[in-house]
Amino acid sequence: MTLPALGWQGLVVLATFGISLLIATYCTYAERVIAAFLQDRVGPDRAGPFGLLQPLADAVKLFTKEEFFPAGANRALFVFGPCLAMITALMSSAVIPFGGFLQFGDTQIHLQGIEINVGMLYVFGIVSLGVYGIMIGGWASNNKFSLLGAIRAASQNISYELAMGLALIAVLMMSGTLSLREITLQQTHVGGGWHLSDIFTWNVFKQPLGFVIFIVCAFAETNRTPFDLPECETELIGGYHTEYSSMKMGLYLFAEYVNVFVATAVMSVLYFGGFNYPFQYEFLDFLTNKTSLSADWAHNIFVLMGVVAMFAKIFTGIFFFMWVRWTLPRFRYDQLMRLGWTILIPLAIFNILLTGGLITFGVIQ
Amino acid sequence: MSPLFLFLSFVALLSALGVVLAKNPVHSVLFLILTFFTLSGHYLLLNAQFLAAVNIIVYAGAIMVLFLFVIMFLNLNEETEPHKPALAKFAAAIAGGSLLLILVAALRNVSPAGYDPANFDSQIGMVDKLGMVLFRDYALPFELASILLLAAMVGSVMLGKRETGERNF
Secondary structure: OOHHHHHHHHHHHHHHHHHHHHHHHHHHHHHHHHHHHHOOOOOOOOOOHHHOOHHHHHHHHHHHOOOOOOOOOOHHHHHHHHHHHHHHHHHHHHHOOOOOEEEEOOEEEEOOOOOOOOHHHHHHHHHHHHHHHHHHHHHHOOOHHHHHHHHHHHHHHHHHHHHHHHHHHHHHHHHOOOOHHHHHHHOOOOOOOOOOHHHHOOHHHHOHHHHHHHHHHHHHHOOOOOOOHHHOHHHHOOHHHOOOOHHHHHHHHHHHHHHHHHHHHHHHHHHOOOOOOOOHHHHHHHHHHHOOOOHHHHHHHHHHHHHHHHHHHHHHHHHHHHHHHOOOOOOOHHHHHHHHHHHHHHHHHHHHHHHHHHHHOOOOO | OOHHHHHHHHHHHHHHHHHHHOOOHHHHHHHHHHHHHHHHHHHHHOOOHHHHHHHHHHHHHHHHHHHHHHHHHHOOOOOOOOOOOHHHHHHHHHHHHHHHHHHHHHHOOOOOOOOOOOOOOOOOOOHHHHHHHHHHHOHHHHHHHHHHHHHHHHHHHHHHOOOOOOOOO
16 A cells, blocks of 8 residues: 555544544434433524534533542542543544545545454454443542442443354354455445345344344443443442543543444444445446446445445434433343343354354355 | 564563552553553564454453452552561562573573565464464364363352352342
């Protein structure tokens, strides 16, 4: 790879970073609007048209609030905790393929930060580090409620990572690769055939059980309701961020939304065909042969439509996360553990056996 | 030696020293996590991406979380740290020093074996190659190791299990 190409990839990484932050910002707005909609209220509508400037107002509020350090806190780690939560949340979006490649003459720009052949393991590794931000912050606060929240976060994440990894193994058995780009490209028909089958090549139809396990684990890993036990306010005041104020608190909230964004993006790639969309090759054929566009531009428009499809899937996923948050009540802690260890893990192992059997007898490939 | 290698080695040694020298056990754990990261960086330099990712997932992501978990529960800190007698410190210094001496003496005259650039396969660390070697050439040791882990897991569950009639806190 030549240096100019690397430069372009650097820009793509920066754009991914910016988009993650922007989406996290507007998730705070979307969360309140969706909550208001589900509870038949008006929601934020004062700052700007439809309250669209609300995230800015929130940011100003958070930045100007008092910086508070609890007595006896470990100051360095108290600051380090939210930073770590944010860093680990932002790192994982680098390997997610948001689209194919754009073609400008000889230059190809892949709409993916970096393509590594262990992309899935990379995401998994970074996600498993995410719990450190919560643990360190909760411990450094020198508060027993924060510590309880941190310990809950640690045991919850470890328990659900296992089931999540086992659910992923079934997908990897079918795809035979760990690269997220390869997994996306496998979920489509090349060429003609029955058009609607474009959708039925998505992994969610081949791995329905694995998908259910994965989405439950994704809720637990991102600490979203009904699994937000680490910040369960009825028992622990605010959980791990009880002692946090100002923008340090903001970073924790932000990291949660970035995690939701990454979780839904990974879910779109693994189970919903990523940047593939129905009738895409007919669309490409139409652009190339029926319009006066050059071959490059026909391809680029086809790819950009894929990016739109990818983000449509991501936003649907984020909406689903918020919908669940305002619908389901929180689990009790023993219920959470029982669900993880005695239901999800055996189910995931059964799913692996089932997938292995179906592959052996040639039902699926 | 590339600057990246030197930098990683420097950070690895520094954080490994931090693990031993830090007074606070939580700081020690965090230094150990940093050490694992630099080791993963070394794996990446060797083009062993799978090993690097698994090192992060298993060691930094799971085992060290449990370490931190236990240390937070025990609430170890500088005030409660037991002070060892001077004799024990002296003995520990002598034992550690002689181990270092033996290591240095053993490795002093070793020259790196090197590799044959003509036959070297740069893809050897990739996950598919590794899987082939592991499940074809070393299938029996691999399965034995998994049985060993299973036995350890069953044993720890047995130890942690409550007897009938024991109270549930």
